Amino acid sequence: MNKFLKRLICISLISFYFLKVEKVKSIVPYYYFPTIKNLQKDSLSIGKNAYQLLYFGQYRDSLNLAKLAVKINSKNEKLWLILSEAQIANKLYKNALxxxxxxxxxxxxxxxxxFAKSNVYLKISQQKNAKNSLETGLKIEPNNHKAIFQLGNIYLLNKNYxxxxxxxDKSIQIKPDFWQAINNKGLAYFEQNKINLSIKLFESAISIQDNAEPLLGLAACLRIKNINLAIELAKKALAKNHNYVDYEYRKEQLWGEKxxxxxxxxxxxxxxxxxxxLAKSKISSSS
Structure with missing residues (x-):
């Protein structure tokens, strides 16, 4: 009986000791020191979230997140790219550059x-720098149909039809269903008074994408030849995108004077x- 009591007392003391140790441990503060890998992973995740916010039109929140991502990891070029996109969306063009x-x-x-630098240069009307940036990018990636198309737009803007x-043509060769390039080719031909070619190109663009721009472009081409069809196409175009009623908006889309x-x-x-x-009232209500 005495041996049993001694063993019981001994076990109790050992248990008490370990419980005391656990209690002491529980009040010692624990600090988490993230590794460089964890920080990089977190920054990329934040950058991804910033990009998603851009997509949903939350430009200010996107900018704040992108800034945070770059602060955490300033050595990742993709994060700087995301930050520049957020800055462009917020019209902070110098910061974006x-x-x-x-x-x-x-x-x-x-x-x-x-290519992104070219986009910013165009927004601040530095066409020469925009062209140089596009050409530099195309030396690295020569088959980028969008960059070739943008280079074409710079020539179009400068009336070098x-x-x-x-x-x-080069852009369409790479991507045959690239309706925007087909459409803008129609814009260029109209300014050269090659109306029949413009008609074919606008019709081709519409067959790929029933978009307001080629619809109204085709309507303008058919104004003399077939006024009834021109009116029908114009109605459809304005219903799809009321902005095309505005001269300045069309100018931004590189429509020439003719x-x-x-x-x-x-x-x-x-x-x-x-x-x-109706189209003009929609513009007024949205401004």
Whole structure:
């Protein structure tokens, strides 16, 4: 009996000791020190979230997250690219260029950086720099149909229609269903008074994508030949995108003076007045 009691007391003391140790451990503060790998992983996750917010139009929140991602990991060119996109969305063009320059220092052979710089240069009306950036990017990635198309747009903007058409052709060769290049080729031909070619191109673009731009472009082409069809196409175009009623908006889409004049005459037609007034009211209500 005495031996049993001694054993019981001994076990109790040992248990008490371990319980005391656990209690002491429980009040000692625990600090988590993240590894570099964990920080990099977290920054990429934050960057991804920032990009998703851009997609949903939450530009300010996207910018804040992108800034945080870059603070955590300033050596990742993709994060700088995401930050630049958020800055562009917030119309912070100089900041965007600064971010892209930092990305370029990290990875000068990343074509997306040069293409993004071209986009910013165009927004601040530095066409020469935009062209240079596109050409640099295309040396790295020569078959990027969107970059070739954008180079064509710069030629179109400068009324160099032959070069613009050449670039659009190259873009279409890479991606035959690239309706935007087909459409803009139609814009260029109209300014060269090659209306029949423009008609074929706008029709081709519509067969791929029933978009407001080629619809209205085709309507402007058919204004003299077939006014009834032109009115029908114009109505459809304005219903799809009311912004095309606005001269300045069409100018932003690189419409030339000749196509603009033809469109303005068409939109003055009495049979289109209700559609024109409705489209303009939608622009006013959204501004």
């Amino acid at each position: 600064n971010s892209l320059n930092k990305a370029q220092k990290i990875n000068p052979n990343m074509s997306e950086i040069h 032959a070069q613009a058409i050449n670039m659009f 196509l603009q004049n033809s469109t303005e005459i068409l939109l003055q037609n009495k049979k289109l007045q209700k559609d024109v007034i």
